[in-house]
Amino acid sequence: MPENIAKNSSDDAASLNACVLPDFCDVRNIFIVVLLTEVLAIIFAMVATSDPAPFWNYLALSSLLMLWIALLNTAALCLLRNWLHQQKQGLCLGLSFCVMMAISLLVSLLVSKANLFFYATIHDDTYDTLFLLRIMTISAVIYFLILRYFYIQHQWRINLAAQSLAEIQALRARIRPHFLFNSMNTIASLIAISPDLAEKAIEDLSDLFRASLDEKNVNTLADEIELTKSYLAIESLRLGDRLQITWEIDQDLLQTEVPSLCIQPLAENAIYHGIEPIEKGGKIHISALQIDNRLQLSISNPLSSEDQSSRFRKGNQMAQDNIRQRLKLAYGSAGKFTINDTKDNYTVSLLIPLG
Numbered sequence: 001m002p003e004n005i006a007k008n009s010s011d012d013a014a015s016l017n018a019c020v021l022p023d024f025c026d027v028r029n030i031f032i033v034v035l036l037t038e039v040l041a042i043i044f045a046m047v048a049t050s051d052p053a054p055f056w057n058y059l060a061l062s063s064l065l066m067l068w069i070a071l072l073n074t075a076a077l078c079l080l081r082n083w084l085h086q087q088k089q090g091l092c093l094g095l096s097f098c099v100m101m102a103i104s105l106l107v108s109l110l111v112s113k114a115n116l117f118f119y120a121t122i123h124d125d126t127y128d129t130l131f132l133l134r135i136m137t138i139s140a141v142i143y144f145l146i147l148r149y150f151y152i153q154h155q156w157r158i159n160l161a162a163q164s165l166a167e168i169q170a171l172r173a174r175i176r177p178h179f180l181f182n183s184m185n186t187i188a189s190l191i192a193i194s195p196d197l198a199e200k201a202i203e204d205l206s207d208l209f210r211a212s213l214d215e216k217n218v219n220t221l222a223d224e225i226e227l228t229k230s231y232l233a234i235e236s237l238r239l240g241d242r243l244q245i246t247w248e249i250d251q252d253l254l255q256t257e258v259p260s261l262c263i264q265p266l267a268e269n270a271i272y273h274g275i276e277p278i279e280k281g282g283k284i285h286i287s288a289l290q291i292d293n294r295l296q297l298s299i300s301n302p303l304s305s306e307d308q309s310s311r312f313r314k315g316n317q318m319a320q321d322n323i324r325q326r327l328k329l330a331y332g333s334a335g336k337f338t339i340n341d342t343k344d345n346y347t348v349s350l351l352i353p354l355g
Helices: 009-016 027-048 052-079 089-114 117-122 129-173 177-193 195-213 221-242 264-275 306-314 318-334
Strands: 218-220 243-249 257-259 282-291 294-302 336-341 345-353
Touching: 027 052, 052 089, 089 129, 129 318, 177 195, 177 221, 195 221, 218 221, 221 243, 221 257, 221 264, 221 282, 257 318, 264 282, 264 294, 264 318, 264 345, 318 336, 318 345
Parallel strands: 243 282
Antiparallel strands: 218 257, 282 294, 294 345, 336 345
16 A cells, blocks of 8 residues: 655654654565675675685674674664654664664673683684774764664655655646646537536536545545546547547456556546547557556557657656656555557556555
């Protein structure tokens, strides 16, 4: 399910002051911690010695020490996760730093006091203040850089959410003047000859305005399809036989939650940049299918020539950029936005993870 994007100013303030730590109980994050720890151990071993024989011994022993510290830190932050996330951002970062430094100190003292075998190999004295100072200094620098990275990443996500919110509000507010003008003219011409059809067109137009005022960030696939059909019904009255539409929908996916306004703006682009420039019109194909464990939404339209293809690429990309950004914000790397631009056809596809 997508994450909600800053519903109001109080939510924004809460997000800005939230704890920035990731979930260290997640197996994927634990794997990353172990991997980065080994990389650091290799770097330190390469700096400490260039002789192959002591290098491997130093690498093995320093890896063991660093893994103890890293995994104990991970376990502590996992156990304290709920408590830390109840604190303000600055306090959360400060407490996390203190916890990790305390663990580094305890492990270092254990190694030096107990005169463990790997400590004796690396150092000559059983109690080496320089060893403790070195470990604590390195730990402090690493922890500071890690927490700083988490903070910057959190601020980036907040800024991305705010930008995405502003763009979706602009997207909702944007009704092309030519579309509104043509729709009203079409409805006016239908009133005398087909009142029922005119009434249906007014209802479809009302649905579009209602969607532009809706502040929901997610919607069911069924609702998004109905909104798109309302829009296409109005355009069909204007374009007539020039506009042909085919649908390929997996009925089992209709209740899947998707980002709001993820189909209609792309269908609008397909008409404006693909159908309108072609004198005889063409066919728009819209599909919603399950590919592996992901929902694939695709909208394709014809292109008549290289000039029109170029026009499409240089056209208004606001809808595409906004949807691409919202997919990234909601689903991370699992959400994909792809474009397949050939000589005769232009296809936009969205990949949304299921479950």
